[in-house]
Amino acid sequence: MELRQYWRIVRRRWLIMLIPAAIVLGLGVATYQSPPPVYNAGVRFIVGQSPTPAASAEDEERYYNWLTSEYIVNGLTDWVRSGAFATAVSQRLAAQGVDVPPGAIQGGLAADNTRSMMTLSLTFGDAELLPVIMDAAIAVLMEENAHALPQLGGETAEITLLDQPIVNQVAPGIRSQLDLPLRVAVAFGVGIGLALLVEYLDPTIRSREEIEAMGLPLLGEIPAGEKQKSGRL
16 A cells, blocks of 8 residues: 555544544543652661671681671661561551551662662652651661571671661652553554554545556546536636
């Protein structure tokens, strides 16, 4: 099919192409609700292991202390991402009279590490409750990590808090901004498909080329109304 044939279909069926997109756009605008605000807070930690009193500055044990710190950070990062950590934070909050289920905590927690430094961040929809949850998470991480790392022999890893959590509002994601335009684009594609289907099912013959393609003899051709008017002038 040539491009001019497509153009003819577009001129004849443009309304069918636009109807689905117009319906989706109208419903989207009528039911649009701005996404709820989301807040985030993050802190950094240095994780270490103290050398034994007999270790000197030149002792190889200090090297192994640094190396062990990196292993501890890896273990703590995996622990923070687990449901056990979220449950421990939820239980600590419950002791304070704050009811937050573990699933809501785990869904917003994120942890990462570089060498002996660990980053903990929490995303939550309540700006007032976020610092409370974050403080509980910090307390669990610093005070209850011995349960997560049995390699320490029941001793608590030495964790130094480098920052104080600051609550910041998170900008809406690009997905929420593109949701309606993408739905309208899909609806427009559906409209194009419907227009082609209607054109395919339409038995009307509109051009000399269609008759010649069917192998029928052409006896005459009635000019379009605009051509008749222009001829009279």
